[in-house]
Amino acid sequence: MSAIIIQLPSLSPTMEVGTIAEWKVKEGDLIEEGMVIASIATDKSTVDYESLDEGYLRKIVLPEGDEAVVGKVIAVFTEEADEEFEAELDEALAAETAIEEVVEEEDSSEESSAPKAKPAPAAAGPVMASFVPAVDPPKSVAPPIGFVSDKTDVKVSPAAKKLAEKRKINLSAVEPKTTGSRIVMEDIENLPNGYGMNEGQKGSGLVGYVNRAPEPAADVNLSQMRKAITDRMIQASAGVPVFYLTTAVEMDKMLDIRQQLNSMEDTRISINDFIVKAVALSLRQHPEMNAAYQGEYIRQFNDVDISVAVSIPDGLITPIVRSADTKGLAAIGKDVRQLVGKAKSGALSLDEYQGGSFTISNLGMFGAVETFTAILNPPQAAILAVAGTSKQVKLVNGEVKEVSICKLTITCDHRVVDGALAAEFMNTLKNYLETPVKLVL
Amino acid sequence: MPVIEYRTALNQALEEEMLRDGKVFIMGEEVAEYNGAYKVTKGLLDKFGPERVKDTPITESGFTGLGVGAAMMGLRPVVEYMSWNFSLVAIDQIISNAAKMYYMTGGQFNVPMVMRGANGAAAQVSSQHSHNLESFYAHIPGLIVMAPATPYDAKGMLKAAIRDNNPVIFLENEFLYGMTGEVPEEEYIIPIGKGDIKREGTDVTLVAHLRQVILAQEAADILAKEGISVEIVDPRTIKPLDIDLIAESVRKTKRLVVTEEGHSFCGFGSEVATQIHDLCFDDLDHPVVRVSQNENPLPYAKNLEAESLPSVEKIVAGVRKVMYRK
Numbered sequence: 077m078s079a080i081i082i083q084l085p086s087l088s089p090t091m092e093v094g095t096i097a098e099w100k101v102k103e104g105d106l107i108e109e110g111m112v113i114a115s116i117a118t119d120k121s122t123v124d125y126e127s128l129d130e131g132y133l134r135k136i137v138l139p140e141g142d143e144a145v146v147g148k149v150i151a152v153f154t155e156e157a158d159e160e161f162e163a164e165l166d167e168a169l170a171a172e173t174a175i176e177e178v179v180e181e182e183d184s185s186e187e188s189s190a191p192k193a194k195p196a197p198a199a200a201g202p203v204m205a206s207f208v209p210a211v212d213p214p215k216s217v218a219p220p221i222g223f224v225s226d227k228t229d230v231k232v233s234p235a236a237k238k239l240a241e242k243r244k245i246n247l248s249a250v251e252p253k254t255t256g257s258r259i260v261m262e263d264i265e266n267l268p269n270g271y272g273m274n275e276g277q278k279g280s281g282l283v284g285y286v287n288r289a290p291e292p293a294a295d296v297n298l299s300q301m302r303k304a305i306t307d308r309m310i311q312a313s314a315g316v317p318v319f320y321l322t323t324a325v326e327m328d329k330m331l332d333i334r335q336q337l338n339s340m341e342d343t344r345i346s347i348n349d350f351i352v353k354a355v356a357l358s359l360r361q362h363p364e365m366n367a368a369y370q371g372e373y374i375r376q377f378n379d380v381d382i383s384v385a386v387s388i389p390d391g392l393i394t395p396i397v398r399s400a401d402t403k404g405l406a407a408i409g410k411d412v413r414q415l416v417g418k419a420k421s422g423a424l425s426l427d428e429y430q431g432g433s434f435t436i437s438n439l440g441m442f443g444a445v446e447t448f449t450a451i452l453n454p455p456q457a458a459i460l461a462v463a464g465t466s467k468q469v470k471l472v473n474g475e476v477k478e479v480s481i482c483k484l485t486i487t488c489d490h491r492v493v494d495g496a497l498a499a500e501f502m503n504t505l506k507n508y509l510e511t512p513v514k515l516v517l
Numbered sequence: 518m519p520v521i522e523y524r525t526a527l528n529q530a531l532e533e534e535m536l537r538d539g540k541v542f543i544m545g546e547e548v549a550e551y552n553g554a555y556k557v558t559k560g561l562l563d564k565f566g567p568e569r570v571k572d573t574p575i576t577e578s579g580f581t582g583l584g585v586g587a588a589m590m591g592l593r594p595v596v597e598y599m600s601w602n603f604s605l606v607a608i609d610q611i612i613s614n615a616a617k618m619y620y621m622t623g624g625q626f627n628v629p630m631v632m633r634g635a636n637g638a639a640a641q642v643s644s645q646h647s648h649n650l651e652s653f654y655a656h657i658p659g660l661i662v663m664a665p666a667t668p669y670d671a672k673g674m675l676k677a678a679i680r681d682n683n684p685v686i687f688l689e690n691e692f693l694y695g696m697t698g699e700v701p702e703e704e705y706i707i708p709i710g711k712g713d714i715k716r717e718g719t720d721v722t723l724v725a726h727l728r729q730v731i732l733a734q735e736a737a738d739i740l741a742k743e744g745i746s747v748e749i750v751d752p753r754t755i756k757p758l759d760i761d762l763i764a765e766s767v768r769k770t771k772r773l774v775v776t777e778e779g780h781s782f783c784g785f786g787s788e789v790a791t792q793i794h795d796l797c798f799d800d801l802d803h804p805v806v807r808v809s810q811n812e813n814p815l816p817y818a819k820n821l822e823a824e825s826l827p828s829v830e831k832i833v834a835g836v837r838k839v840m841y842r843k
Contacts, residue, residue, distance in 0.1 A: 262840075
């Protein structure tokens with residue numbers, strides 16, 4: 077008989093921390109194998125977890141709403157309802173503290189040169205239990221493609237690297253001015269803390285202040301998703317050379333066909349579905365656009381997997397319409413509706429939002445947006461920003477005519493895509509959208 | 518505080534230790550009647566008599582061997598080499614006997630002997646009389662190697678050397694004998710293995726010993742005008758090396774230059790560089806830079822000699838290099 081120590085499991089290849097969204101059981105409950113005991117929020121989704129072990133839940137160590145790193149003790153089971161478990165729990169927590177101390181010591185140590193051995197987790201004693209997620213992360217899916225810096229060949233002196241880490245300076249935003257090839261102390265000593273980490277949040281100093289009694293600001297803690305968005309957007313902005321192209325598309329024919337299609341029973345096609353399809357077919361014609369920058373090489377995807385940005389209460393997620401070029405409008409529409417539903421309930425699985433080849437961000441439903449530019453979704457080489465459709469006038473043979481115009485703006489990673497190629501792609505896309513019958517075939 | 522010459526500081530140390538301990542005696546060429554080639558032993562014959570201040574023939578191997586034997590039998594010889602260049606004919610006694618006796622006799626005999634004299638280049642004495650032997654002797658387990666740069670250090674360190682129960686290689690320099698500095702009247706000892714910050718600074722650590730400390734000071738003055746603040750660390754004892762003091766300084770400045778009068782290959786600077794890379798790799802902003810004598814026999818010609826030896830200009834250039842300045 078012994079206590080069973082439950083640790084926070086790693087639920088995705090990128091998961092480093094998780095938050096207990098909800099405990100589905102309470103202290104004292106008898107847990108059976110396969111029972112869902114908690115839902116855990118990771119960096120992207122919230123997943124239910126079933127126990128692999130049986131026993132009595134004696135103590136919840138990590139309360140609801142609290143965040144912890146993978147491997148931290150979150151609860152303890154015992155085989156009997158009234159068994160002693162405190163000693164073994166203390167031992168497991170002590171081992172955890174010891175590891176943290178070593179890690180901290182290593183971080184702060186300026187003395188030691190020899191690496192310290194990390195104490196092994198308390199292997200003897202309590203049994204370490206493991207969990208499987210109720211929805212298995214698909215094993216066949218390749219690990220998500222991370223952001224690959226284009227500056228892997230820039231050297232940094234050890235001292236400069238250490239200082240940058242301490243002061244949270246983003247080295248990929250630093251120019252090696254002193255040597256031309258190696259970032260050294262002089263290049264970063266006088267930079268402010270956090271340099272290059274969060275350009276968007278820095279005030280320009282031009283903001284007008286109203287003279288009034290100060291009100292305390294509300295500080296909202298970053299959710300897992302907000303942190304993930306922050307990290308990816310910083311990656312996408314830091315040192316990536318981008319350019320933008322905008323085109324105006326006449327939407328009248330498409331709106332007409334859409335109306336005809338939707339007049340049929342059980343058919344519901346959105347403007348967005350047309351755009352997904354048109355983008356997919358255009359990518360098929362210009363496969364160089366369907367690519368990702370990978371540092372040493374450019375990956376050209378053979379599948380056209382369109383990531384669609386979806387706004388959800390927590391932030392933003394990009395579920396994927398797989399092989400969109402092979403699907404009809406109705407199938408695309410069905411896919412998107414299903415994915416959006418899952419996204420809003422936080423139930424997307426990893427393969428449903430990781431690994432797309434091109435992203436569409438559509439703010440068309442917000443009529444006020446006339447045009448906008450999107451930030452890349454790394455490592456993808458391009459993202460299309462779809463603005464609202466508005467009525468405009470057009471001269472046709474000397475006559476004034478009313479047309480519906482939608483402005484599309486593409487953001488391209490210039491390391492992968494050049495202007496002429498992007499212009500051809502936009503031409504093709506415009507042609508598809510203005511000849512929508514091609515999309516119905 | 519009295520200001521005295523480096524040679525006088527050594528003389529005081531010898532006299533005080535001979536007064537304190539009747540087992541201490543001096544041996545070497547011209548140390549007695551002539552008062553020493555560089556007058557370090559001046560007046561000691563008169564004070565202590567020929568039993569304790571002994572002139573020897575020009576036989577370094579012989580009197581070094583005598584010293585080893587005397588030390589094994591309980592005396593505390595201070596052997597003077599007119600210059601360390603002449604120790605090379607006695608190197609077997611130094612390395613195979615003095616350094617190894619304690620080990621080879623299983624700890625039955627130690628060798629409390631100090632060997633001292635001028636090390637390095639003087640003025641135009643050419644390649645056979647300008648050897649820098651700190652790296653040679655520091656290479657050998659069993660030997661302590663000391664190299665004071667100032668009168669204050671010379672006195673305190675020689676007293677520590679005489680009191681130590683191991684053989685000590687005590688390196689002086691012809692240019693330094695006439696240098697003056699403050700030396701207190703009251704007794705003091707500078708422990709073996711304890712370095713000294715000769716000048717505090719924030720941008721670059723400059724390790725220098727013996728005469729290089731003087732050149733380093735001049736270089737630091739020039740660099741200060743360029744806004745570069747140099748910290749001069751004088752290890753004083755080459756072995757055992759006060760690497761902690763150097764490392765502490767490097768962690769502060771992030772940059773290290775080592776200057777030495779000897780050659781660079783397998784030299785003292787290489788040793789410091791390696792140890793600092795071990796201890797402070799993550800603190801370095803530039804690889805460690807060494808300033809040393811060119812890889813050639815030291816020429817007699819004044820211009821070529823100056824070109825071969827480390828200089829204020831070469832030290833300044835070394836510091837600029839670690840600062841990435843042109």
